[in-house]
Amino acid sequence: MQSARRFLCHSGGVRLTPRQRADRHLSCSEREEISRDIASRESAWQLIRRLGRSPSTLSREIARNGGRDRYRAASADAAGYARAPAQAGHPRPTTGSARPGGGQAGSVLVARSDRRVAATAVSW
Known part of the structure; x- marks a missing residue:
């Protein structure tokens, strides 16, 4: 225990992998283009066509x-980065796999979305 602690103190600690955004998220350059087009009073439809994003994505981003x-x-880029979960891509395990015996018959799997929770009984 003491040697591991000493090693970490001398090496500067554990290096975390840098966070990366998924392709479905707006990039900094896309946000810059949105900002420039808003400033030049360009229509939203021209911006949507040029970026190739859905209208709801851009309207939510601006709002x-x-x-x-x-x-x-x-500030939009910083806020988007702060809103993103720290461990994106690492979903919470299902309730059944967390129990001893791992998902026996009759266990409950919970599927979560932003606002709804649906529970389904599973039997094999």
């Missing part, structure tokens, strides 16, 4: 970060 009057790419 979430101050609207057309106060949208700033740098």
